[in-house]
Amino acid sequence: MMKQIAMAFVKAKREFGPALKDKTNPAFRSRYADLGACIDAVEDALLNNGIAMYQETSEDATGVTVETIFLHETGESLRCGKLHVPAAKQDPQGYGSALTYSRRYSLMTACGIAPEDDDGNAATRRPQPDVAAILRGISGSTTVDVLKSNFEAAIQMLESNHHPAVTKAKNTRYKELTAQKETA
Numbered sequence: 361m362m363k364q365i366a367m368a369f370v371k372a373k374r375e376f377g378p379a380l381k382d383k384t385n386p387a388f389r390s391r392y393a394d395l396g397a398c399i400d401a402v403e404d405a406l407l408n409n410g411i412a413m414y415q416e417t418s419e420d421a422t423g424v425t426v427e428t429i430f431l432h433e434t435g436e437s438l439r440c441g442k443l444h445v446p447a448a449k450q451d452p453q454g455y456g457s458a459l460t461y462s463r464r465y466s467l468m469t470a471c472g473i474a475p476e477d478d479d480g481n482a483a484t485r486r487p488q489p490d491v492a493a494i495l496r497g498i499s500g501s502t503t504v505d506v507l508k509s510n511f512e513a514a515i516q517m518l519e520s521n522h523h524p525a526v527t528k529a530k531n532t533r534y535k536e537l538t539a540q541k542e543t544a
Contacts, residue, residue: 365432368409375405375524379468379475393475395464402471404524406430415463423447424455426462428470440470498529504537 379393379401393401399413406413410433418425423446430438445462447454468474494514501507511530 362436364434365436372405372409377401398467424458424462426466428466495529
């Protein structure tokens, strides 16, 4: 039975972000989310919920086979199926490229995430809130009441109470302010 990992994975999924397209492919003049961006989109959420992610490779004569696996702190695990990617060239660069590609797509598939949308429809979306500015407002709160007000405003701007960085900043500042109040 996988009861604990299932519950933890659902909680983690609520915190997943998009895989940000922060790299450029010069051959196609297009932007893409690299493996690091995919890991960044999910790793903190997984770890916050007691889940470690790792990827196993299997021997393969024509390319690379990868499987993403989630391991819960209880020892339960969730295997997500193997993905085979043929190597374009039978040399180290070909296998390395296939490995990176298969790791990225295996992780995105296992987590149910996709790269951020950057097509023509992106222009019609509302602008994203400035999370850095929100975090500065929270960390600059001078009282618990101001902190609560800033946090509530941040949640409305983000339209979610599951933004991990904002919640972490709020909790940190709350501890600092209550410690100051107790020593005063």
